[in-house]
Amino acid sequence: MALTAAVAGAAAVGPVRPSGATAATDQPNIVMILADDLDARTTPYWDAMPKTKALLAERGTTFTNAFAPMPICCAARGSILTGKYGHNTHVLTNSGDEGGYTSFVEHDNEEHTFVKQLHDSGYRTGMAGKYLNGLEEDPTHIPPGWDDWNAGVTKSLYSGYDYTLNENGVMVDYGSDPDDYQVDVIAKKSTDFIADAAADGQPFFWYAAATAPHLPMEAPPRYADNQFADATAPHLPNFQEEEIGDKPTWLRTTAGERALTVAATNDRDHQNRMGSLLALDDLVAGIVTTLESTGELDNTYIVFTSDNGYNLGAHRLVQKMAPYEESMRVPLVVTGPGVPRGRTKDIAISTDFAPTVLELAGLPTPDDVDGRSLVPQLRGEKATDWRTDFLAEYGGPGPRGQDGVYQEYVPDPLSNVFSEVFLVDLPSWSAVRDERYLYVRWYDEERDEDDREYELYDLSKDPYQLDNLLATEAGRTQYADEVRRLDARLQHLKECSGASCRN
Structure with a gap:
């Protein structure tokens, strides 16, 4: 797809200023732009997204401690849409009894998304891109609350070409022409929706969910010779971690093949990721330009974030799913009316998006939502009694299970070696x-309490999680009190719901 004039001219957009247009409603518009597998730890994403940095990060509030507590696609997206932890959505991985689209629907989550609440209150709602893993098994489905539905219904969506979208009940096939590049198609649908909704005068919510930079998507043809085409992936101190004797059994027993996979694929994966982010940068710029040209920019909150992080070789891991920083840390930038320029260290997690959007829209937050609204931070206020911790969880199962990232496997992997990594899940x-x-706490679902394995890291001294303090008898004795405190807190959060999750 050729770039629209709005996208092509986005770099010229100047500072935020009154547009001279009066919004048709006091309710703000809200746009969420969700990257896929974009970590905030290793990937130098701003290098590939200078327009987004200028238009959003340098204009709004950046959350430097933003996390995805369920660090795999479906669980994370279910949490974003509902404001609930995975143990309350019953989506802890991408398929199986505790994962995927099927579990999300069977547990009535679609009736309780913030999107449906916006829609029922008079918002015009729309999306394009990735919904939930497993939707391809029910491709004609359109969830309640969406006015304009453009969801990918084939796994080939990840490759960027030769995929199918359910466009409001009509199956539309996209091929291999440059115009069919998935990120650009979603960019065009985004600007079309915004322009039409602005002309209609109805407050709107738009969800742009391209799969960049999820593998194996490459750069679009116009960026084929980009500056990252021959780049070497960044290596943090935990890259291909050498001493893994203190790590849990699943990692020790699969470390060899994992390390070989990282060595064979990591640089190419990084190159593709950065190349696809160039297109995502155009998507963001096109949205901002369209909002400005329609007079809606000053009345629109824009949220830029990711569903989960990405390991990119940390601890010999390619994908996400782990409790480590690379899997869980995500970018989060918000701009909009009254949002100050700056940064906050307050912890933000995926469950916070639903209550935040609802409060911005002037709507009540349901009692069973687990997250907290980020509106105080977006007003530049010092939030009182803010969280100092959070729960993270993953559903497994097993070192060779097939309920996790395996379900995202697509034809045309980066190399033949990648066929192995998708068969190596996490417990x-x-x-x-x-x-x-x-x-x-490892093997929570597979093993009895006495047979589980444990890790403890002091992040103030060991930010790259290299030294498991519970790997030795001396360490277990020294940190026994800390473990008792943390284990009690963990058990409380694993059983929490609604208000009990927020304190």
Whole structure:
């Protein structure tokens, strides 16, 4: 798809200023732009997204401690849409009894998304791109609350070409022409929706969910010779971690093949990721330009974030799903009316998006929502009694299960070696991360309490999680009191719902 004039001219958009147009309603518009597998730890994403940096990060509030507590696509997206932890949506991975689209629907989550609440209150709602893993098994489905539905219904969506979208009940096939590049198609649908909704005068919510930079998507043809085409992936201190004797059994027993996969694929994966982010940068710029040209920019909140992070070789891991920083740390920038320029260290998690959007729209937050509204931070206020920790969880199962990232496998992997990494899942785990410690309980669903394995990291001294403090008898004795405190807190959060999750 050729770039629209709006996208092509986005770099010229100047500072935020009154547009001279009066919004048709006091209710603000809200646009959420969701990247896929974009971590905030390793990937130098602003290098590939200078327009987004200028238009959003340098104009709004950046959350430097934003996390995805369920660090795999479907669980994370279910949490974003409902404001609930995975144990309350019953989506802890991408398929199986506790995962995927089927579990999300069977547990009545679609009737309780913030999108449906916006729609029922008079908002015009729309989306384009990725919904939930497993939708391809029910491609004609359109969830309640969406006025304009353009969801990918084939796994080939990840490759950027030769995919199908359900466009309001009509199956539309996209091929391999440059115009069919998925990020650009979603960019065009985004600007069309915004222009039409602005002309209609109805407050709107738009959800742009391209799959960049999820593998194996490459750069679009116009960026084929981009500056990252031969780049070497960044190597943090935990890249291909050498000493893994203190790590849980699943990682020790699969470390060899994992390390080989990282070595064979990591640089190409990074190159493709950065190349696809160039297109995502155009998508963001096109949205901002369209909002400005329609007079809606000053009345629109824009949220830029990701569903989960990405390991990119940290601890010998390619994908996400782990309780480590690379899997869970995500970018989060918000701009909009009254949002100050700056940064906040307050912890933000995926469950916070639903209550935040609802409060911005002037709507009540349901009692069973687990997250907290970020509106105080977006007003530049000092939030009182803010969280100092959060629960993280993943559903597994097993070192060779097939309920996790395997379900995202698509034809045309980066190399033949990648066929192995998708067969190596992670066991279930639950964790609590506070401002100093990460405490992890492995095999939560597979094993009895006495047979589980544990990790504890002091993030103030060991930010790359290289030294498991519970790997030795001496460490277990020294940190016994801390473990008792953290384990009790973890158990509380694993059983929490609604208000009990917020304190």
